[in-house]
Amino acid sequence: MIEIKNVTKKYGSNVALKDVSFTVNDGEIFAFIGHNGAGKTTLIKAIVGIHKFDEGDILINGKSIKDSPVECKKEMAFVPDNPELYEQMKAIDFINFVCDIYEVPQDIREKNIKKYAKMFEIEDKLNDTIESFSHGMKQKVALISALAHEPQILIMDEPFVGLDPKAVFDVKEVMNEMIKEGKTIFFSTHILDVAEKLCSRVAIIKKGELVKVGNMQEIKGDKSLEKVFLELEG
Amino acid sequence: MKKLFSLIKASMSEGMNLFRISTKKKNIFTTIGLPIFLSLVLMGLMGSYSYTLMEQLAPVNMHFVVLTLFIILTTVMTLIEGIYKSGNLLFNCKDDNLLLSFPIKRSTVLFIRVFKFYVFELMYNSVFLLPAMVVYAIFVHPGITYYIISFIGLLVFPIVPILLSCIIGTFITFFASKFKGKNYVQTILTVVFLIGIMFFSYNSDSLLANLAKNASSINDFITKLYYPAGAYIELITKFNAVKLAEFIGINLVLFIATILIIGRVYFNINSSSKSIKRNKSNKECKIKSSTPMRALIKKEFNRFINSPVFITNAGFGLVIFLLGSILLIAKYDSLMESIVNSNPTMNLDLLNKYMPVVFFGFICFTSFMTSITSSMISLEGKSFSILKSLPVKSYTVIKSKVLTALIIMLPCMLIGDIIVFIRLKFDILSIILILIATVLFPLISETIGIIVNLKFPRMDAQNDTEVVKQSMSSTISVFTGMVMIGITLFLLFKAVQAGLSNIVIMLIFIVAYAIVYAALEMFLHKTGDKSFENIEV
Numbered sequence: 020m021i022e023i024k025n026v027t028k029k030y031g032s033n034v035a036l037k038d039v040s041f042t043v044n045d046g047e048i049f050a051f052i053g054h055n056g057a058g059k060t061t062l063i064k065a066i067v068g069i070h071k072f073d074e075g076d077i078l079i080n081g082k083s084i085k086d087s088p089v090e091c092k093k094e095m096a097f098v099p100d101n102p103e104l105y106e107q108m109k110a111i112d113f114i115n116f117v118c119d120i121y122e123v124p125q126d127i128r129e130k131n132i133k134k135y136a137k138m139f140e141i142e143d144k145l146n147d148t149i150e151s152f153s154h155g156m157k158q159k160v161a162l163i164s165a166l167a168h169e170p171q172i173l174i175m176d177e178p179f180v181g182l183d184p185k186a187v188f189d190v191k192e193v194m195n196e197m198i199k200e201g202k203t204i205f206f207s208t209h210i211l212d213v214a215e216k217l218c219s220r221v222a223i224i225k226k227g228e229l230v231k232v233g234n235m236q237e238i239k240g241d242k243s244l245e246k247v248f249l250e251l252e253g
Numbered sequence: 254m255k256k257l258f259s260l261i262k263a264s265m266s267e268g269m270n271l272f273r274i275s276t277k278k279k280n281i282f283t284t285i286g287l288p289i290f291l292s293l294v295l296m297g298l299m300g301s302y303s304y305t306l307m308e309q310l311a312p313v314n315m316h317f318v319v320l321t322l323f324i325i326l327t328t329v330m331t332l333i334e335g336i337y338k339s340g341n342l343l344f345n346c347k348d349d350n351l352l353l354s355f356p357i358k359r360s361t362v363l364f365i366r367v368f369k370f371y372v373f374e375l376m377y378n379s380v381f382l383l384p385a386m387v388v389y390a391i392f393v394h395p396g397i398t399y400y401i402i403s404f405i406g407l408l409v410f411p412i413v414p415i416l417l418s419c420i421i422g423t424f425i426t427f428f429a430s431k432f433k434g435k436n437y438v439q440t441i442l443t444v445v446f447l448i449g450i451m452f453f454s455y456n457s458d459s460l461l462a463n464l465a466k467n468a469s470s471i472n473d474f475i476t477k478l479y480y481p482a483g484a485y486i487e488l489i490t491k492f493n494a495v496k497l498a499e500f501i502g503i504n505l506v507l508f509i510a511t512i513l514i515i516g517r518v519y520f521n522i523n524s525s526s527k528s529i530k531r532n533k534s535n536k537e538c539k540i541k542s543s544t545p546m547r548a549l550i551k552k553e554f555n556r557f558i559n560s561p562v563f564i565t566n567a568g569f570g571l572v573i574f575l576l577g578s579i580l581l582i583a584k585y586d587s588l589m590e591s592i593v594n595s596n597p598t599m600n601l602d603l604l605n606k607y608m609p610v611v612f613f614g615f616i617c618f619t620s621f622m623t624s625i626t627s628s629m630i631s632l633e634g635k636s637f638s639i640l641k642s643l644p645v646k647s648y649t650v651i652k653s654k655v656l657t658a659l660i661i662m663l664p665c666m667l668i669g670d671i672i673v674f675i676r677l678k679f680d681i682l683s684i685i686l687i688l689i690a691t692v693l694f695p696l697i698s699e700t701i702g703i704i705v706n707l708k709f710p711r712m713d714a715q716n717d718t719e720v721v722k723q724s725m726s727s728t729i730s731v732f733t734g735m736v737m738i739g740i741t742l743f744l745l746f747k748a749v750q751a752g753l754s755n756i757v758i759m760l761i762f763i764v765a766y767a768i769v770y771a772a773l774e775m776f777l778h779k780t781g782d783k784s785f786e787n788i789e790v
Contacts, residue, residue, distance in 0.1 A: 069641040070789055092644035099642075103635035105552060107436075107559035111538040112551075119548030120643045129540050145538045 020045050021066060021172060021205060025075035028061055034227050035061045036072065041222050041232045043205045046198055050214035050235075051207040052244075053224035054252055059207040060100060062224070063176045066205070067097040079172065093121065096170035100177040100207075102157040106150035110141065113149060114164045121168035131167040138189050139163065154181035166193065173197060175206035179213065191217060215244040223251055257361065260352075264365045265372070288725065291732055292380050299323075300384035307388050316393050317486045321475050323385040324406075324482040327378045328414045333450060334722065335374070335418025337443045337565040340426045341718040342370050343419060343519075344526045348715060353520070360516025367419055367512060373723060374411040382407060398492045405501060406485045412504045413481060416511045421446055423515050423522060430525040440561040444572075447565070545645050549653035550660065556632060557625070557661065560717045563632070567625045567658075571665040574619040578669035581612075582676035609683040609755045612673055613690055613762070614745050619666065620694030621737045625658035626702035627730035630788070631711040631720040637790045647785035651703055651777065658699040659692075666691050686759040693766055698734060700773045705729045707784035 021043040028036040036058050043049040053059050064070040066077055068088045077084045079091035104113055111132075118128045136142045139159040149157060158181050165173065173194075179187050194204050194217065208214050214221060215235065221244070222232040230251050231238055239247050306319045343366045352362045386403045389395075425446070429439035475483040484500045487493075543551070557563055581588065593599045604611070633640065640650055670691055674684055709726040711719070721727060741762070748758040 064638070067642045069638045071786055089644045089646055092642065095642075097642045099638060101635075104639065105556065105636055108552070108555055111540065112555070115540060115542075116548050116552055117643070119543050120545045120645050122545065123542070125540070125542050128542065132538075132540055 020078075020080055020203065022078040023062070023066070023075070024078070026062065026065060026072050026077060027074035028058075028065060028070065028072040028227075036065070037227045038075070039224070039227075039229050040075070041229060043203055043220070045203050046201045047220055048194055048198055048204045048218045049206075050218040050221045051205065051224065052209070052211065052214060052221065052248060053207075057224045058227040059224060060176055061227075063097075063174060063205075063207060067095060067174055068092055069097075094170065095172045095174055096165035096168065098158070098161050098165050098173070098175040098178050100180060102154070102161040104149045104157055104160060107148060109146055109148055110152070110160045111145040113160060114145075114167060117164035118167050123168045127169065128167055131169065132163060135163040135166050135193075138193075139186055155183055155186065158182055159186060162190065170202070172203045172205070175204070177208060178206055179208065179210055187213075211243075211245045211248060215239065223248060225252060256357065257364075260355075260357070260361070260365050261368060264348075264369055287729075291728060295380050295732075296384050299381050300388060303385040303388040304391075307392050311392050316389055317490065319385055320389055320489075321482050321486060323382050324410055324485065325479060327381050327410065328479065328482075329450075329454075330381075331374050331378060331411055331414035332418055333447060335370070335415055336421050336425075336446050336450075337562055338718045338722055339370065339415075339418045339422025340429075340439060340443070341562045341716045342366060343422060344426050344523050346715050349523065349527075353523075358516070359520045360512055363516045363519045364512050367415065370419070371411055371415055374415055375408065378411050379407055382410065395489065399489050402485065402488045402492070402497065405497070406481075409501065409504045410481055410485075412508055416507055419511065419515060423518070426526050427518070427522045430522065430528070435526065436559045436561055440564045443561055443565050444568070447569070448572075546649060546653055546656075549645070549650060550657050553629065553654055553657035554660070556629075557657065560632070560721075562717045562721050563625075563628065566628075566721050567623055567661060570619050570623040571662060574615070574669050575665055575672075577615060578672045582672055585676065607749050607755060608677055609679050609687060610745055610749060610758050612677075613687055613759050614742055616666065616670075616687065616690050617694050617741045617745075618738050620662075620698045621734035621741075622731075623662060623695070624698055624702035624727070624730040624734060625661060626654050626699045627706050627726045628717075628721045628724070629654040629658070629703065630706040630785075631714065631724055631726060632717065633790075634712055634714065635790050637712060637788060641786075647782045648778065651707070651781050651785065655696070655699045655703055658702070659695055662695045662699075663692065666695065682756050683759065686756065686763060689763055690759065690766075693763060693770060697766060697770050697773060698737075700770065700777060701733055701737075702726075702730050704773065704777055704781075705733070707781060707788070710788050712788065712790045 023039055023041050023043075026036055026039045027034065039058075039062060051059055051062070061070060065072045066079075066084065068084050068091065079094050082091050084091045105116075108116070114132055115128070118132075123131075132145075133142075136145055139162065141156060141159050141163075144152070144156065149160060152160065158178070162178070165175075178190060182190065191213070197204060218235055220233065221235050221238055223230050223238075231247075235244070238244070303319050303323065306322070307316060310316060310318050343363065346366065349362075352365070353359070386407075390399065393399075425439055425442045428442060429435040432438045473483075475486055477483070481500070481504065484496065488497055488500060557567070589601055589604055592604060593601050630637070667688075670687060673679075674687075679687070706726040709724070709729060711724040711726065714720045714724070745758065745762070748761070753761075
């Protein structure tokens with residue numbers, strides 16, 4: 020479970036997040052949507068401990084990311100929007116590196132790396148250096164390294180950007196699989212129909228302030244999510 | 254012209270902000286005050302050095318020798334630095350895609366890269382040259398033409414070494430791009446060129462003698478040795494408008510011609526240097542576990558060995574240490590003789606007696622001249638967020654960087670130690686103390702480096718050179734290293750003068766530096782996490 024409690028983040032005099040509060044429960048896929056620059060990435064980076072925030076707190080399964088960052092991060096995996104990975108590493112070395120840091124046992128990492136590399140069709144590319152990869156390929160490496168340690172909470176920033184249709188389908192399958200196991204998924208996206216079909220709950224952010232949060236059905240009513248979003252943003 | 258101006262402006266604002274640092278709260282001291290302060294201190298040092306030299310040369314009316322010396326010094330410095338910087342500054346830049354997609358000539362893109370390189374070197378050269386020019390003016394009281402010519406000279410002097418290093422850098426990049434392990438080939442070729450230059454300088458006595466023999470005057474000798482220096486000296490001693498036009502013209506033509514020539518092959522070399530030669534063999538992937546610390550060290554090491562400019566910069570001092578150690582044992586007697594001959598206060602017995610302290614000083618020099626960690630945080634660039642999102646303590650990441658630096662440095666230094674121990678037969682206590690120093694000095698140097706880089710990170714560099722050679726962190730680290738060397742060598746000299754024994758001197762220094770290290774470690778432990786967390790990319 021992710022509990023975001025009155026989080027405020029400022030860049031100088033610019034308020035990037037203003038008193039944002041909501042909860043992402045276990046076993047749900049939660050979509051986080053908003054315009055470019057609305058504060059989605061800032062909040063995601065605050066949740067995963069990349070960015071500090073000025074006020075409030077974020078609890079990961081009851082533990083504060085401020086007070087126990089390492090314990091919180093052990094529960095999570097993060098897939099960034101622009102996978103700035105270690106370019107000179109081979110893909111397999113990068114995935115191994117992440118697994119080493121998460122202290123993933125040999126048998127589990129072997130099983131998961133093979134499973135996801137096959138799923139994303141990059142088994143034969145794992146020995147290549149990351150610098151030779153396209154954006155989509157890098158995204159796949161980031162996804163494999165995130166999934167290999169079987170996180171309780173998966174946080175993704177625009178996970179579908181750059182992926183081919185088959186990979187998008189596979190990611191959605193993995194998400195559904197994780198939910199069945201009672202895990203939590205929180206992701207930002209601009210692809211509203213994917214969010215609408217996949218997610219049980221949604222939050223909409225505008226200029227750093229949360230304008231809507233709740234069940235997908237309650238939020239959109241009999242309209243499409245796209246229409247609701249555009250009305251709110253307009 | 255407007256287009257070119259816009260491109261230069263954009264390029265400068267992006268990559269040329271030399272001392273840009275990514276601290277959360279930018280204050281006027283760290284962004285402007287500190288660079289100016291460091292430049293002024295360095296200029297002060299150069300000024301006092303020029304003044305001392307000038308006092309010796311003024312009575313024999315050879316004031317211009319000081320200027321010649323500084324022009325040649327900056328030229329050689331720019332050439333050596335340029336050789337290992339140029340490949341990285343000209344090719345494979347992050348804004349290549351943007352610039353090469355614009356409707357502009359490819360040679361224009363090259364021009365922007367070279368111009369950026371020129372402006373940086375101009376600033377560095379000025380720190381060394383300006384004080385010498387001022388000291389000359391104080392002693393000679395020249396007319397207004399001196400100031401005009403000197404200003405033009407300041408602008409012109411970096412051109413030749415920059416162009417030469419660009420040509421060599423282009424050749425190295427072109428040759429390396431043919432190989433799968435292009436980074437390794439690039440590093441090896443760069444080192445070969447640098448050693449070649451050092452070897453040439455070391456063996457240039459006969460060439461210089463021949464030039465001197467055939468020169469009609471000292472001025473003629475300087476002109477034959479290096480045209481820009483000779484032309485400048487001639488112009489400040491006897492102004493001639495035609496000669497001035499020739500001086501500017503030759504340099505400008507060289508600049509334009511080089512841009513046009515390299516411009517013809519620039520696009521092809523740039524493209525092939527980017528192409529990645531993939532593994533053809535379908536080897537099975539190795540999936541194996543290691544501890545978080547080992548994984549972090551492996552990652553750091555991988556980053557190090559894949560950056561030619563990083564390796565060359567870090568390895569230069571270590572190679573000199575190794576070569577120095579070999580030279581010390583291979584030519585021990587003649588080396589001692591020349592030291593004794595050059596310094597009347599020295600005698601052979603004294604030198605032999607204090608050889609362990611001399612070598613101890615050499616270890617200090619090498620350690621403080623090598624700062625690998627001062628670039629390690631900045632080199633993370635945008636991928637720093639990966640580290641921050643991982644479940645590992647910031648302090649563990651910091652320690653992994655220091656440990657990696659030690660793993661790189663210690664083998665070279667220990668080999669140097671062993672070579673010297675075998676030949677010079679130090680007593681066992683001296684050997685133990687020297688070995689402790691071999692670990693302690695690099696530990697201090699690398700701890701200082703990481704502290705400085707945590708305080709002054711540069712996470713948005715266009716290439717590795719901007720981090721390794723042109724960042725606030727590397728500048729402060731070099732400066733701190735120089736201060737540490739200066740203080741240590743001065744105190745060592747005083748201790749020898751006081752007649753203390755080798756063991757006592759080394760013991761005192763090791764205890765003192767162990768206390769310094771403990772203080773640095775406590776500081777890092779206390780502030781390292783916070784500084785690490787404050788870096789946002």
